[in-house]
Amino acid sequence: MxxxxxxxxxxxxxxxxxxxxxxxxxxxxxxxxxxxxxxxxxxxxxxxxNALGRRLATGRTGLLALAFADIRLPYFAELANLVAATASTSDARYRVLLEETGGTLDGERAVLNASESGLVDGMLFQPAIMTTSEIDERHGDIPIVLLGEGAAPPSVDRVMIDNEAAAMMATGHLVDLGRSRVAFLGHETTQLTATSQQRIEGYRRGLEHAGLSADPALLIATVETGAVSARAAVGAAIDAGLHFDGLVCRDDLAAIGALRALHERGVAVPHDVAVVGWDDTSFAATTYPSLTSIAPDTATLASMALEMLEERIAGFDGAGRHRLAPFQLTVRESAPFR
Missing domain, CATH: 1.10.260.40 (lambda repressor-like DNA-binding domains)
Structure with a gap:
């Protein structure tokens, strides 16, 4: 009716x-x-x-926003599923609206501007481009919790994993397997995002800890995020004569592209090159060979972020809290234990 x-x-x-x-x-x-x-x-x-009517009656809409770059990326799709499920079972029974920024500055500004319209009670936001000062200036009065490794003002809550420590773990695992020419795949060809910066730094520290030098030639950049670009980048590197026996990938999509490129050139995984992915997304167990991958505890990350956001919505106005979610290395066939 x-x-x-x-x-x-x-x-x-x-x-x-x-x-x-x-x-x-x-x-x-x-x-x-x-x-x-x-x-x-x-x-x-x-x-x-009606959301606006509910806000007038109760001061809240019962809606939260989750904003990130691209829902086509498996990590974000799986994170969105976890956030929605966790929010729906909280005492407040929130529903979650998804916002894509496209990984652009205009897109990130747009989601913060839209959040001020009163349609949502709070926002989980994973920025990639915006600076700390601009986030601080633009988020206004909307309760917000940041996700990931991007900029984070001291006044705003954030949840992330320790990317440097995770990259050190991935690199150290490959070194422990006897690999001495470990490459890193999947960072941007131009300006590095905070995520790439931290993962490359952890990779370098992992090599240094093992007494190995960080050869700049072993940093294999990709034109864009995704398996197709990673396949092309790894193929071009091998065709140009680059030798490596271990590979840390920025994410599982890059690892999938690498597996394809290596197979096409007769390079056996893990015999010739051991490969580690990142995010341990749902398909990591079903690639051939199955993918060893850094596994962030996304369930805990989502729970921690929503808990802090609900506290902000309820009136908490203390200093920003920066929390680390746990992670582990899920070992499979692409880089098995010796």
């Missing part, structure tokens, strides 16, 4: 508008019998709460 109002539901159920509002907001102080009665009226009339 079009145009059903909160008052219509209240009249149909024979209760007050406040009672209907409490049921819609999943307020705990509603008896099971009353909840069933109101829910029956909601179902019969086809009532759907």
């Amino acid at each position: 079009a145009g059903v109002r909160l008052q219509d539901v209240a009249d149909h159920a024979g209760v007050s508008m406040k009672t209907v509002s409490n049921v819609v907001r999943h307020h705990p102080n509603v008896s099971p019998q009353m909840r069933a009665r109101v829910q029956s009226a909601i179902d019969e009339l086809g009532y759907r709460p």
Whole structure:
């Protein structure tokens, strides 16, 4: 039924508008019998709460935004699934709206500007381009928690993993396998993002810790994110005579492209080159060979971020809290233990 109002539901159920509002907001102080009665009226009339109307009535919309570069990237798709599932089971039972920035400055500015429209109660945001000062200036009064390795003002909460330590772990694993020419694949050809900077630094530190030099020729950049570009980059490097026996990849997509390029040139994995991916996305266990990968604890990351965001929404106004989520190395066939 079009145009059903909160008052219509209240009249149909024979209760007050406040009672209907409490049921819609999943307020705990509603008896099971009353909840069933109101829910029956909601179902019969086809009532759907209006976000702006709910904000006027309660001060909140029950909606959160999750903003990142590209939902086509497996890591972000899986993270979005975890955030939505975690938010829906919280006491507030939030729904999550996805916002893509395209990895551009204009896109990142747009999601922060849109957040001020009052449609969401708070935002989880993974910036790639915006500077610390611009995030601090533009986020306004909207509660926000940042994800990942990008810029983070001291006043804003952030959750990430220790990328340098993780890259050191990946590099150290390859060195422990006896690999002495370890390359890094998948960073940008132009200006490095904070993610790439930290992962390359950890890779270099891992080599130095093992007493190996960091050869700049072993940094294999890609034109764009994805398996296709990684395949081309690794193929071109091998065709140009670059020798390496271990490969740390910026993400699992880069690793998939590398596996293809190596196979096409008769380079055996892991016999000739051992490969480590990053993110341990769902397909890592099904590649051939299966992919050893850095595995961020994304479930904990999502839970920590949502917990801090809900605290901000509830009124917490302390200094920004920067938290680290755990990670591990999931070892599979592409770089197995000796």
